[in-house]
Amino acid sequence: MKLYEKLADEITEAVRRGVFAAGERIPSVRYASQQHGVSIKTVLHAYALLESRGIVETRPQSGYFVREAALQAFRPETRLPGGKPAPLVAPVAAEVDVSRLVLSTLRSIRAHDAVPFGSPYPDPSLFPWRRINQYANAIARRQASWNLIDDLPPGNPELIRQIARRYAENGMPVDPGEIVITLGATEAINLSLQAVAKPGDTVAVESPTYYAMLHAIERLGMRAIEVTTHPVDGIDIDALAQVIARQKIAACMVMPNFQNPLGFQMPDARKRQLVELLAAHQIPVIENDVYQELYFGETRPSTLKSFDTQGLVLHCASFSKSLTASYRIGWALPGRYRAQVEKLKFLNTLTTPSAPQVAVADYLRQDGYDRHLRHVRKVYRQQASIMTALVRRFFPAGTRISTPQGGYVLWVELPERVDSMRLYQAALARSITVGPGMMFSTRNDFRHFIRLNYSYPWTAQSEAALKTLGELVAQMA
């Protein structure tokens, strides 16, 4: 193949892949000659070939542009309407890779506008995005160049102060010097786990447990041991004590408030008991408290952290459920492991982007957060009732439903014969997503359970979707 043909083929391929879009200019002849290390004549020859293929056109004094009609030359099925590349939705195999299943569910919601009962995230339209946009906008107007070193770990000082202030307001004094800002609670949990345990170690978790905890354990080459967890009281402390007596446990990971998927709020006495049991064995505990502000009761629930006297609780949280998910602002209060977590943050992602940190700090400094949260809590409480009532109406006998004390998910036990993976597939074919129960365990438990998200506003479409789900369940039961 000649040089000019090779260059023309490269550009053709780039257009086919959408790298150069219709109407966009391709590199100038001089620039292409330099960067590809070929003569001007070769580039001119290549561009003429592209013109003859109908891929580009010249515009006087401007250069070469991708023709609007260029894409017609290519197979249509690789592109969605609107010219966007087709999403890379991975097919879900029988032997399920849970993280791939989660990602696939999310992509289905995006690509096919599927009903988001399977989403783990809150409805973003409930976030106070107008206000947050105002702060982001003001920052872009006032801030000159950002210096990376201003907000290095532990993070932006004003954001750290505002987070500490929020805890103080909620009756849980914390030392701002303990806070490490992370990229969402996801990173906080990963770093905390790495700070306290090493590959090969065993980590005790709830059962069912939030799958991101299982992923973190698996990814770091550790083993999870699942401990029976009560839908109202939380992790079974006697069962945990027996596990600890039997084998070496490097750490424990729990979600004492509005656990995903069970929705319970662990009673204070049990939180204290859990902290004391673990302290007696000097076992660190990672407390995932991301739903802390989404309580249905009168006040913010207590935390394991508030009962901790030995610095063994690594408390992780974020604003992703209550304020803004796409800003990715989370934090850890790592107790005696603070130095390790801060160092791991530095090594893992260097630092969390500055502007989102400052925008959230600015938002918190004003006094609208409480008002926003009161509204969100009310909405979630109402929507929990509506969804519970409708599941009761549409689903067959033998269905049992959790009673969440906060957060935005229901845990639904289906008649035993129903396989929730089959339900997942059948629902997806009808543009409805659900969270299959087997995601929440490594033991193939909970196959006849599903998790349903009720954060989205209730519509005729979602009501019809829930009815369809109920019918599918009835057929499978």
Place this chain on the structure above:
Amino acid sequence: MKLYEKLADEITEAVRRGVFAAGERIPSVRYASQQHGVSIKTVLHAYALLESRGIVETRPQSGYFVREAALQAFRPETRLPGGKPAPLVAPVAAEVDVSRLVLSTLRSIRAHDAVPFGSPYPDPSLFPWRRINQYANAIARRQASWNLIDDLPPGNPELIRQIARRYAENGMPVDPGEIVITLGATEAINLSLQAVAKPGDTVAVESPTYYAMLHAIERLGMRAIEVTTHPVDGIDIDALAQVIARQKIAACMVMPNFQNPLGFQMPDARKRQLVELLAAHQIPVIENDVYQELYFGETRPSTLKSFDTQGLVLHCASFSKSLTASYRIGWALPGRYRAQVEKLKFLNTLTTPSAPQVAVADYLRQDGYDRHLRHVRKVYRQQASIMTALVRRFFPAGTRISTPQGGYVLWVELPERVDSMRLYQAALARSITVGPGMMFSTRNDFRHFIRLNYSYPWTAQSEAALKTLGELVAQMA
């Protein structure tokens, strides 16, 4: 202690720590009563006590506010002027923890306005931050709520397209479907390494090597083996071949373009040779190409990726050196390991924040990037010459200097008797930072080397600082 005293003490402590700042309102009596689970009377009692201590004052119809004078009650040395908490600068011990040393250097620059010769980052004032701010601003005005799932891994589709377009323009066609957006190159390198090697594995690196590579290897429980690296030609391929013949190497990590700290550009023939050697043994190679756009020659240098026929090159890069550091936008082109890297990204940090991705995509869609880069390259080339000339003038005989082909750091070999850790300490005492050579190896090599950053504009102060450094070196030699 009585309940009201306990509450008053908690708030006093929060004020001392800066959680409630001077002039800020503390929680209302009703809210505090709810959240602390005490009576209204107890809160009133506690607040009266705080008033008598001079910590808060009442304002009619508004509530209780922290007094401007409240801070005088506390020890002054825990606070800097301006009320900011003192930075947590860790003392550097004799047995050096390299990541702590790096972080400590950066904090010194921030806290004490030290001369930033020791910084690994480029001068942020050279970034086109006015333009980027405009895009960030426009996004905040046009965008409604952000949906987390829009930009899930692999990342924002338009940003991915723009990155692929940039490669295509530079004569290196890539498949946009291969790109995974990360939080800076730091995360890209960490995920790539985890995708190809496991704890206990051995990874071959250059010597000297960029310390973040060593950190990634150490953090994942792997072992680094350091291979002699030539200041002009790059890693010694014969030496690497011998290492491979002797032991199992799980992966190789290199920086073929403008290596930090040596600054070389590996010749094309050697890049090809390296890729072929590794392909013959099916060893994946992580290519750190963060300085790709900061070349001093005529055109963008080739990459290992461009010689890869087997998908064994995991190419990592970012905009942090060339466009904006605080946005933290990096990416990986992981070859045959794409699915693993995408999944690890999802598990590690879920997703990169949306707004910075969109702002960078918007910036790239316009045509200012090349003009900006031409300017930056010219500045760095000039500043490299100036610093080289001044090191020659100020430093004693026996000093040798690298000849960087791009990037913004010089590698300086000092007379053999000079201990660069002692130099680091002595310089820091004079508010000058340097990068001690032992950071770039785990073998205690390079003790008489330092790395100097020349990205900052040359001033009388920096010239004086370099003169001081030269004098310190002469004293120690």
